[in-house]
Structure formats: C-alpha cells, structure tokens
Amino acid sequence: MAAEAESATKTPSLQELLDMEKMTLSSKTREAQSPTERWMRYLGFPGGILLFLIILFLPAGAGLSASAQSGAACFALALVWWVTEPFPTYVTSLVLMFLLLVTRTSNAKAIMDVLGMEVIWLNLLAFILSSMLVKTRLAKRMALWLVVRFGHKATWALLAFLVLQLVLAPLIPATAARCVMTLPLMIVVATIYGSTEATPNAFGKNLMLLNLACISVLSSVTMTGSSANLIAVGLIQNMGGHRVYYMDWMRVGAPVAILTMVLMWILGQKLLFRMKPEEQVPQVEGGLDLVRRQYEAMGPLGFQEKKAIAIFGLVLFLWMTDIFHMRWFGVEISAPFAALLGAVIVLFPRWGILSWAEADIPWHLLIFSAGAYAGGLALDDTGAAEWGVRMLFGGMNLKGVPFGITYTVVISVMMYSHLLTTSKTVRTLIMIPIIITLAKALGWNPLSLALPAALCIDWVVGLPISGKPNVVLFSTNQFTVSDNFKYGMMTCTIGVLILVLSGATWFHWLGITPSFWAVAP
Amino acid sequence: MSVLRLLILLFLPTILVATTRIDSYTIKFQALKEGGGQAIATVALVGCTPGNLVLPLGFQSPEELRLEESPAGVKLEVGPRNGMTSLHLLFPAGMPTQATLRFSFTVKEVFQVLQLAPGEKSLMPKGSRLFRHAFVNTQEAPIGIYRLEFLFPEGLMAQAIREQQPKPKKSEVLPRVILSKSAGVQTAVLQFSDLRQGDDTSMTLELVPHRRSLGWLLAGLLLGGLYLFKFRDLIAKKDPDPTR
Numbered sequence: 001m002a003a004e005a006e007s008a009t010k011t012p013s014l015q016e017l018l019d020m021e022k023m024t025l026s027s028k029t030r031e032a033q034s035p036t037e038r039w040m041r042y043l044g045f046p047g048g049i050l051l052f053l054i055i056l057f058l059p060a061g062a063g064l065s066a067s068a069q070s071g072a073a074c075f076a077l078a079l080v081w082w083v084t085e086p087f088p089t090y091v092t093s094l095v096l097m098f099l100l101l102v103t104r105t106s107n108a109k110a111i112m113d114v115l116g117m118e119v120i121w122l123n124l125l126a127f128i129l130s131s132m133l134v135k136t137r138l139a140k141r142m143a144l145w146l147v148v149r150f151g152h153k154a155t156w157a158l159l160a161f162l163v164l165q166l167v168l169a170p171l172i173p174a175t176a177a178r179c180v181m182t183l184p185l186m187i188v189v190a191t192i193y194g195s196t197e198a199t200p201n202a203f204g205k206n207l208m209l210l211n212l213a214c215i216s217v218l219s220s221v222t223m224t225g226s227s228a229n230l231i232a233v234g235l236i237q238n239m240g241g242h243r244v245y246y247m248d249w250m251r252v253g254a255p256v257a258i259l260t261m262v263l264m265w266i267l268g269q270k271l272l273f274r275m276k277p278e279e280q281v282p283q284v285e286g287g288l289d290l291v292r293r294q295y296e297a298m299g300p301l302g303f304q305e306k307k308a309i310a311i312f313g314l315v316l317f318l319w320m321t322d323i324f325h326m327r328w329f330g331v332e333i334s335a336p337f338a339a340l341l342g343a344v345i346v347l348f349p350r351w352g353i354l355s356w357a358e359a360d361i362p363w364h365l366l367i368f369s370a371g372a373y374a375g376g377l378a379l380d381d382t383g384a385a386e387w388g389v390r391m392l393f394g395g396m397n398l399k400g401v402p403f404g405i406t407y408t409v410v411i412s413v414m415m416y417s418h419l420l421t422t423s424k425t426v427r428t429l430i431m432i433p434i435i436i437t438l439a440k441a442l443g444w445n446p447l448s449l450a451l452p453a454a455l456c457i458d459w460v461v462g463l464p465i466s467g468k469p470n471v472v473l474f475s476t477n478q479f480t481v482s483d484n485f486k487y488g489m490m491t492c493t494i495g496v497l498i499l500v501l502s503g504a505t506w507f508h509w510l511g512i513t514p515s516f517w518a519v520a521p
Numbered sequence: 522m523s524v525l526r527l528l529i530l531l532f533l534p535t536i537l538v539a540t541t542r543i544d545s546y547t548i549k550f551q552a553l554k555e556g557g558g559q560a561i562a563t564v565a566l567v568g569c570t571p572g573n574l575v576l577p578l579g580f581q582s583p584e585e586l587r588l589e590e591s592p593a594g595v596k597l598e599v600g601p602r603n604g605m606t607s608l609h610l611l612f613p614a615g616m617p618t619q620a621t622l623r624f625s626f627t628v629k630e631v632f633q634v635l636q637l638a639p640g641e642k643s644l645m646p647k648g649s650r651l652f653r654h655a656f657v658n659t660q661e662a663p664i665g666i667y668r669l670e671f672l673f674p675e676g677l678m679a680q681a682i683r684e685q686q687p688k689p690k691k692s693e694v695l696p697r698v699i700l701s702k703s704a705g706v707q708t709a710v711l712q713f714s715d716l717r718q719g720d721d722t723s724m725t726l727e728l729v730p731h732r733r734s735l736g737w738l739l740a741g742l743l744l745g746g747l748y749l750f751k752f753r754d755l756i757a758k759k760d761p762d763p764t765r
Contacts, residue, residue, distance in 0.1 A: 035756075038756050039756055041753045041755055042749070042752060042753075042756045045748045045752070046745035046746075046748060046749055049741045049742075049744060049745045050741075050745065051740075052741065053737065055735055056733060057737075059736070063699065063700045063701055063702075064700065065678075065679040065680060065681050065682060065700055066678055066679065066680045066681070066729055067681040068681075074754055086748070086752075104646075104680065104681075152551060229564075272661045286762055382681065383682070383700075385694065386696070417523065468536050
C-alpha cells in the first residue's frame with residue numbers, strides 16, 4: 001500500500017502536471033539534498049563573514065579607496081552566501097544592501113534606486129505577460145506541441161530549445177525578454193519530463209541551464225545581439241581606428257557561439273547532469289501518446305489564446321523594431337515600455353485577459369536582482385572592478401611575448417571577468433578600452449585582441465546574478481547556484497578554447513589576428 | 522612716433538609672451554593632518570620669450586612662495602587674475618626658449634570645513650575630511666598636461682573620490698583621478714591633458730582615518746560563532762528511517 005501511495009505521488013497525472021495556473025515561481029528555499037550541500041550551507045555563513053572581514057581589514061590597496069575595499073568585502077560575502085545558500089538568496093540580497101549602506105560603500109539613494117532600474121521593470125512586466133500565456137493555456141499548447149514534435153527523446157527536446165533560442169536571438173536583443181517569453185514553455189516541458197520545483201531532475205537542470213547559456217551566448221552571434229556589443233564596436237572604431245561591420249562580427253561570432261552551444265547540449269547531458277533512462281522520456285502515465293491526445297484535446301485556438309497571441313505579437317513587434325521607433329513615432333519605445341504597453345492591455349478591465357491578482361509576480365526574485373545589482377554597481381562606482389582588471393593586466397608582463405599567449409590571456413580574463421560584475425555594459429566600458437590600449441602598447445593591431453574579446457561580452461553564464469535571464473531562470477528552483485557555476489564555467493572554458501583555436505586559424509585566415517607565434521617588434 | 526608704433530611697442534611683450542607654451546604643469550602636494558600642506562610645482566615651458574606670464578594656481582592663498590629652480594633673472598609673485606589666484610612670472614631678456622621652473626609654497630588650510638546649521642544633519646562621519654581642488658586655465662596658452670599629485674596625510678586614506686571632472690574622453694583609458702601609493706603614502710593623482718583657455722578640471726576626495734573599527738571584527742566573529750552553534754543540526758547525522 002505504501003509503495004503504491006509513493007508511486008502515486010511520484011507519477012502525477014498529465015492533467016496535474018499541466019495545471020500551470022497552480023504553479024508559481026516559489027520563494028521557498030530548496031532543501032539541501034546531499035551531505036556536501038548541507039556542509040556548504042553550514043560553513044557558508046561563517047565563511048562569508050570571514051572573507052568579508054579579511055578583505056575589510058587587509059592593508060589598504062595602493063589604488064583602492066576605503067569604499068571600494070568595503071564594497072569588494074560586501075560583494076564577496078554575498079557571493080559566498082548566494083553560492084552556499086545559508087539563507088534564501090533574496091535575504092542575502094537584503095543583507096548586502098544593508099551592508100553597502102553601513103560600510104558607506106553606497107548611499108541610501110543609490111541602493112534604493114536599483115529597484116527602479118530598467119531591468120527590474122522589464123522583469124516585472126515580462127512576468128505579467130508570462131502569466132497571460134499561462135492563463136490562456138497558450139504556453140501549455142506550445143509546450144505540448146514542442147514535446148509531441150520533438151519530445152520522443154529528451155535530447156531532441158533540448159535541441160529544439162537550442163534552435164528556438166538561436167532563432168530568437170537576432171530578433172529580440174533583450175535577453176530578459178527572450179527568457180521570459182520562453183520560460184512558461186521551459187516549465188511545462190520540464191514538468192512533462194518529471195522535473196518540478198519540488199523534485200528537480202537532471203533533465204530540468206539541462207533544460208534550464210542550456211536555455212540560460214543559449215540566451216546569453218547566442219547574443220554574440222550578431223553585433224546587434226546586445227547594446228554592449230554595439231558599445232564595443234564603437235570603442236573599437238573610436239579608440240582602435242577599425243570599423244567593424246555587421247558581417248565582420250557575424251562571421252567570427254556566430255561559429256564560436258553556435259559551436260559552443262552545440263557542444264554544451266551534448267556535454268551537459270553526457271558529462272555534467274547525466275539523465276537516467278526514465279528521465280529521457282516524458283514521465284507521465286500513458287507516455288507520449290497521452291501528451292499527443294492531450295494536445296489534440298485542446299482543440300483549435302480559443303479566442304483568449306488568439307488575443308494573447310495578438311498582444312504578445314504587438315510587444316514582440318515593438319521589441320524587434322526598436323531601431324525604427326524614432327522614425328515612426330518620434331520616440332523610442334524601449335523594451336520595458338513595450339512590455340508595459342502589453343501589460344496595460346493584458347490588465348485592461350473587460351478587454352484584457354488577467355486581473356492583477358492573477359499575475360504571478362515573484363517579488364522575491366526582484367529583490368534578489370535588486371541586491372545583486374546594488375552590489376555590482378557598488379563595485380563599478382567605487383572603482384573596485386576597474387582596479388581589479390588594471391591590477392590583473394598590469395601585473396603581467398606581456399611585452400615580447402608571442403601573440404598567442406597575449407591573446408589567450410586577454411580572452412580568458414575577458415571571459416571569466418563576468419563573475420565579478422553584474423553589468424555587461426560596465427564590463428565593456430572598463431575592459432575594451434584597456435584591451436585596446438594594451439594591444440597598442442604591445443605593438444599589436446587593436447582589432448586582433450579587442451574584437452575576439454568583444455565576442456565574450458555576452459557570455460554572462462557563471463552565476464545566477466551574472467545576467468538577467470539567469471536571475472529569472474534561477475527562480476524556477478530547478479538548479480542550484482553550484483549547478484549554475486559548473487555549467488557556466490564549462491561553457492566559458494569551451495568558449496575560451498574555441499576562441500583560442502579560432503584565433504590561431506579562422507580569425508588568422510580572415511586577417512583579424514596575426515600568427516600565434518608572432519612577436520611584436 | 523605714430524600711434525601705431527606706440528601701440529606695437531606697448532603690446533610687444535604680451536604678444537611675445539603669448540607664444541610661451543606650458544608643456545606640463547605638475548604639483549606635488551603633501552597634505553598635513555593638521556589641515557595645511559606643502560606643495561612643489563614644476564612647470565616645463567617651451568618657446569619662452571622675455572616678458573610676463575600669468576600662471577593660474579589651483580590653491581587659494583599660497584604662502585611662503587619660493588622659486589626653487591629657474592633660469593637667472595626670473596621673478597615670481599602672487600597676484601589675483603579674474604578673481605582666481607595666479608602667479609605672475611617675469612622673464613628677463615635672454616631667457617632660454619626652453620626652461621623648467623620649480624617653485625614651492627605652503628597652504629594653511631586645504632580641507633573644507635563643513636559648517637552645520639543648528640539641527641542640520643551631518644552627511645559625513647566624525648573624523649572625515651573633504652579635500653577639493655579645482656584648476657582653470659585662465660591664460661591664453663594651452664597647457665600640455667596638468668597634474669596634481671595629492672599625498673595623503675599620515676593616518677588618513679581615501680574613503681571615496683566624490684568628484685572627478687571632466688569625465689574622461691572616449692580616447693582616454695585612465696580615469697580622471699587615480700589612487701596610488703608613493704613611498705608608503707596613499708596618493709591621488711588628478712591629470713588632464715591639453716587644457717585650452719577656460720578649460721577646468723577638479724577633484725574632491727573624502728578622507729577618513731586609516732584604521733577600521735574593531736566593531737566589525739567582533740560582530741562578525743560573534744555572528745559566525747552563534748550560527749555554527751545554533752545551526753549545527755544542519756550537519757547532524759539523520760536518524761535511520763524507523764520504518765525500515
């Protein structure tokens with residue numbers, strides 16, 4: 001009897017699984033599962049405090065102000081707590097915000113203003129749109145179609161998401177928007193494969209982390225993939241004296257990003273999070289046939305679904321056509337305002353789709369993001385991030401060294417530096433000018449280092465706080481911070497390897513890089 | 522003598538000196554804990570001609586002004602110009618076209634004293650000080666590089682750079698103000714290139730005592746210890762399942 005009951009709880013019916021209106025992005029802390037995780041939680045709290053005290057009481061660095069030093073100490077504490085999770089991540093964010101104030105790293109206004117940042121608004125509004133997709137059952141329909149079409153095996157379902165993100169990347173530059181519009185699909189598909197918030201499995205980890213990496217990494221396929229890419233192009237032109245055209249970027253960026261994601265699609269399943277045989281097929285009673293029947297039972301598109309498509313289409317249209325807004329409307333409707341317009345229609349009495357109470361807005365996630373951004377901004381504003389980068393490059397003597405070594409160092413620093421900042425734009429503004437200056441000082445063509453380095457800008461995949469999509473996907477509780485770190489580090493390392501190989505071959509043949517053995521005169 | 526000749530004779534020194542260019546203008550300022558400080562300035566001139574040169578100074582009320590190094594016959598005086606403290610240099614006949622001048626001066630009070638009105642809240646903790654330096658190129662010739670190296674008084678360090686103007690241009694890699702260390706003392710260097718007439722640059726530093734409060738250490742250790750004690754159940758071995 002007990003076994004039957006257990007079995008019944010383990011295999012919920014498809015109807016139960018797809019009852020998405022009952023699903024919310026929970027603020028519950030995930031239970032520590034393994035002894036290692038429990039030890040991490042236990043030691044993480046004092047570990048974070050210890051690191052904070054060490055950095056705070058270190059002799060003043062030559063180029064660091066006291067506020068930069070305390071900012072680095074606060075951020076290090078929060079980073080340890082976010083990774084080891086002695087508290088829910090949003091509590092750590094609140095602690096961080098308080099610490100930034102009492103250590104005089106940032107003032108109250110700067111900390112509080114973070115909650116009004118564009119990214120926070122975009123998250124909030126995008127969740128309203130996401131709730132609309134759930135309520136109208138459009139998300140369920142799309143997910144069932146995806147599983148019926150590609151879901152015979154988990155691996156093909158994962159590949160379908162890779163392709164989906166690759167198609168969306170050039171169309172919608174806002175990564176958070178891309179993430180939120182595909183999030184309901186991810187949740188339903190993960191659920192069909194037995195991965196829920198309460199019982200996450202290897203499929204769920206693979207699905208969420210593959211999407212997380214795809215959303216960020218595939219932004220580097222085109223130079224319009226993110227505004228930070230365009231800033232880098234501007235800096236290369238102004239400081240390096242080289243104009244980078246759309247196709248120049250694409251022919252170096254696309255192969256690297258796509259190849260890396262294809263490799264991660266394979267390695268994620270084969271190496272990092274191996275799926276058990278039962279996780280590789282839909283885990284619902286009746287299997288794929290039932291999913292197909294369920295899809296067919298949904299019948300043709302309902303009126304509400306069509307309305308949702310129209311609203312979402314309008315928002316999507318505004319996201320995709322932002323470069324024409326000024327010409328058409330005399331004003332640019334930025335991504336959050338396009339989502340705001342969509343939210344207004346969705347919430348409109350009688351004509352809309354949702355009431356405010358039906359919108360699933362995960363405030364804990366917004367607080368988590370706010371803390372992470374406050375910490376990241378403090379590192380930037382106090383000059384701690386810039387000082388760190390300068391010390392790193394300044395500490396290495398690259399004069400007279402073969403180009404290949406300099407190139408590898410620059411790419412590695414650029415790739416992994418995303419762990420220390422939460423803004424791609426700020427990282428670009430700090431790193432690219434330094435790399436251009438370094439190239440000039442060493443006697444290399446600035447393009448040879450700056451363009452490959454610029455390709456790393458969007459690869460913000462190491463931690464849940466590294467990018468907006470990461471924050472959103474982390475809220476699904478399908479993976480831990482350490483899962484994210486493992487997956488992100490592997491993605492970045494493969495990226496570095498491919499970029500180094502490309503630098504020695506493909507980029508060299510294109511005339512971007514000199515020979516790896518060349519030594520500057 | 523015609524009026525024209527008279528005018529030419531009158532303005533000749535000015536016209537000649539107007540060709541004098543300032544290649545670099547650097548000031549090393551050692552601030553003292555008591556509030557004053559001592560400066561040594563070095564000015565590299567090119568295209569020097571006999572006559573007057575008015576050199577703007579970014580410090581109010583300099584005292585004990587002394588010319589430390591200069592070609593023979595050069596005279597130096599303090600005098601206001603357009604409401605700004607300026608140095609008046611007089612170059613004698615036979616002045617070499619390239620010259621380096623070094624002069625020193627002291628300043629009695631360099632830190633801003635914030636006067637709080639009754640009931641007004643203080644925005645800085647006790648013991649904090651503000652140092653503000655602003656420099657405007659009030660003279661005709663451009664200045665190649667203006668550089669102020671501020672050496673912190675013993676026992677004080679920078680809490681934050683509150684102001685650094687103007688913002689670096691796209692072609693500049695370094696920030697306007699760089700914190701560094703020189704002979705074991707923290708320094709802040711303000712640097713701006715190619716100042717034309719009317720260009721200005723400024724920085725404001727907040728200085729705090731070097732030592733951190735031990736309260737952080739005590740609170741941190743106490744909290745860490747308490748957590749390890751109160752949350753030890755996290756790593757306690759779970760009892761085996763009694764149903765098995």
